[in-house]
Amino acid sequence: MVPKILVEQPDIARRVNAVxxxxxxxxxxxxxxxxxxxxxxIERGKTKEPKCxxxxxxxxxxxxxxxxxxxxxxxAFKKKRIQASGHLPTILKLEVLLKSLSKxxxxxx
Amino acid sequence: xxxxxxxxxxxxxxxxxxxxVSSHYDLPPKFFAGxxxxxxxxxxxYFADEDNTLEEAEENKLLLTAKKLDLKKEDTILDIGxxxxxxxFYAVENFGCQAVGITVSKEQAAFVNSVAEARGLKDKVRxxxxxxxxxxxxxxxxxxxxxxxxxxxxxxxxxVFSKSAPFLKEDGLMLVHGMTKPWSAREEELQGISSEVxxxxxxxxxxxxxxxxxxxxxxxxxxxxxxLDHENITRHYQLTVERWLERLQENEAMLVDNIVPExxxxxxxxxxxxxxxxxxxxxxxxxxxxxxxxxCGDLRPALPLTRENIVLHSGKGCLCKKD
Numbered sequence: 259m260v261p262k263i264l265v266e267q268p269d270i271a272r273r274v275n276a277v278x279x280x281x282x283x284x285x286x287x288x289x290x291x292x293x294x295x296x297x298x299x300i301e302r303g304k305t306k307e308p309k310c311x312x313x314x315x316x317x318x319x320x321x322x323x324x325x326x327x328x329x330x331x332x333x334a335f336k337k338k339r340i341q342a343s344g345h346l347p348t349i350l351k352l353e354v355l356l357k358s359l360s361k362x363x364x365x366x367x
Numbered sequence: 368x369x370x371x372x373x374x375x376x377x378x379x380x381x382x383x384x385x386x387x388v389s390s391h392y393d394l395p396p397k398f399f400a401g402x403x404x405x406x407x408x409x410x411x412x413y414f415a416d417e418d419n420t421l422e423e424a425e426e427n428k429l430l431l432t433a434k435k436l437d438l439k440k441e442d443t444i445l446d447i448g449x450x451x452x453x454x455x456f457y458a459v460e461n462f463g464c465q466a467v468g469i470t471v472s473k474e475q476a477a478f479v480n481s482v483a484e485a486r487g488l489k490d491k492v493r494x495x496x497x498x499x500x501x502x503x504x505x506x507x508x509x510x511x512x513x514x515x516x517x518x519x520x521x522x523x524x525x526x527v528f529s530k531s532a533p534f535l536k537e538d539g540l541m542l543v544h545g546m547t548k549p550w551s552a553r554e555e556e557l558q559g560i561s562s563e564v565x566x567x568x569x570x571x572x573x574x575x576x577x578x579x580x581x582x583x584x585x586x587x588x589x590x591x592x593x594x595l596d597h598e599n600i601t602r603h604y605q606l607t608v609e610r611w612l613e614r615l616q617e618n619e620a621m622l623v624d625n626i627v628p629e630x631x632x633x634x635x636x637x638x639x640x641x642x643x644x645x646x647x648x649x650x651x652x653x654x655x656x657x658x659x660x661x662x663c664g665d666l667r668p669a670l671p672l673t674r675e676n677i678v679l680h681s682g683k684g685c686l687c688k689k690d
Contacts, residue, residue, distance in 0.1 A: 327563065328567065329563055329567060332567065332634070332637055335633055335636075335637055336630040336633045337630065338629075346637075347612075347640040347643040350640050350644050353564070
């Protein structure tokens, strides 16, 4: 499953150019691997070694996607509601993706 | 009446900027020591090789800056925004210069002056707590001026350089080292289009004004400076901040709660990571501009024909050992 925005605008993924792990805890949580090195691929489970991993509660992550605010993301990170491990700058490259997702209906293709 | 009003506005601006900038730099020096190199240089290092350490890059940058300014024992230097005095001490200890630094941060000035005392250099180096707009030194008192990583906090570069010029001797050299942003982003800002990230960066640093390169050069030329050389050192800043971030992460246990609250620590993590991306994507640029004070039409000392004396060549380790 790949968000529509990544299918329509693969350049967004190419700007990130990394494998990212997303680990969500709580109800409907789980681990996803985002491979944004070429044609965007999102797979459930740790299918590749990530350059960095973002960890959050499902609700906090949903808030992040919904409002797309970098300030809100910073506040969440400062308060440890979002955790990141590995290469931190790569996580920040997701900013453009998060903003795009928040503006569009998050439909998977 | 109008003049009084303007002066009052300027006083308010100076007070605001001094407080805002201090909110960042008045954090305990031990916190900054937790990620900066041993010189406590809170600005871009210079990498003669990708594998240079932070310590080597700091030394290389200081050497390069000294070369560009053609430092000599008889020089009297003004360092605008001197930080914790890395360049002041380098110039005094390696070249025997006299040096004065200014900063709006009381913590930084106290640090510089205490180090000067501890090293027996009180008669050679000092830091004054003064805003750049309030500088007051004898006319042509200095023959070298340097400002490293400070113009980002200055709203009006025309005022800064016009204020600085009278303190510099005729033909005196000035090196301006600072960040700029590409014109496309700057133009949006001038049109009132602000970005959320841009506002957050300003808040993090207390106050910030990132101009474009041509605005910086225009301010220098209009203030009576001839631009001698420009070097884009953005890649060097990216490598520098990558090493700061590594050190910050390595020292987390020592810094968090002992020296700064965890939220402050984590804010620095994010901004460092953000700067790395900013440099990598040319959203933020870093430059060194060398210039000299001139009176147009007068006969000037001849300039060197090549850049040989103001460059560092590639090489492992600290290049200062080779000179």
